[in-house]
Amino acid sequence: xxxxIWPEALDxxxxxxxxxxxxEGGDAFALPAEYLRVESPSAEVQGHxxxxxxxxxxxxxxxxxxxxxxxxxxxxxxxxxxxDTGIYSWRYxxxxxxxxxxxxxxxxxxxxxxGLQR
Numbered sequence: 001x002x003x004x005i006w007p008e009a010l011d012x013x014x015x016x017x018x019x020x021x022x023x024e025g026g027d028a029f030a031l032p033a034e035y036l037r038v039e040s041p042s043a044e045v046q047g048h049x050x051x052x053x054x055x056x057x058x059x060x061x062x063x064x065x066x067x068x069x070x071x072x073x074x075x076x077x078x079x080x081x082x083x084d085t086g087i088y089s090w091r092y093x094x095x096x097x098x099x100x101x102x103x104x105x106x107x108x109x110x111x112x113x114x115g116l117q118r
Contacts, residue, residue, distance in 0.1 A: 005090045010067070010075070017063045019077075021093055029097030034118070037062045037079050038107055039096055040086035055107070057116030 009022040012033075019036060022028040038045070038056045045054050059081065066078040074089040088096075096103070111118065 005094045007090055007093070012064050012067060014063060019064065019067075021097065023090070023094055027094065027097065029093075029100065031093070031096060031100070033062050033064050033079065034059045035100065035104060035107075036064070036077060036088070036096070037081070037083060039103060040077075040083060041088060041092055042083070042086040044083075044085060055110040055114055055116060057111055057114075057118065060118040 006024045007021055008024055009020070011020045012018070013020065017033040019031045019033065020028070021031065037059045040046070040056075045056060047053050063080045064077050065080050068076040068078065070076050070087050074087045074092075076084065076087055078084040108118075110116075
């Protein structure tokens with residue numbers, strides 16, 4: 001995989017609450033707002049080490065209110081639950097797309113283990 005990950009298209013559909021992102025080279029992903037919110041790269045969610053990662057429940061209906069560019073390397077997603085501190089680099093969005101199935105399965109298992117709901 002190239003050192004530089006660069007998006008060709010980034011489109012949010014508020015009706016389905018899905019962020020569609022297509023990268024140079026052809027990789028394309030449909031990333032639900034709920035998934036993006038619970039995998040936010042913010043310290044609030046990720047903590048400062050893997051052991052500090054938070055399992056965020058209750059985000060099934062969350063949507064994205066705004067997408068703001070951050071330089072030429074990322075976007076800041078503003079969610080309708082007012083979470084807005086995660087900076088999603090192109091590389092991180094690509095990683096979320098590639099690892100979506102595993103991350104989502106792990107998230108659902110963590111919710112269940114902690115007695116939380118989506």
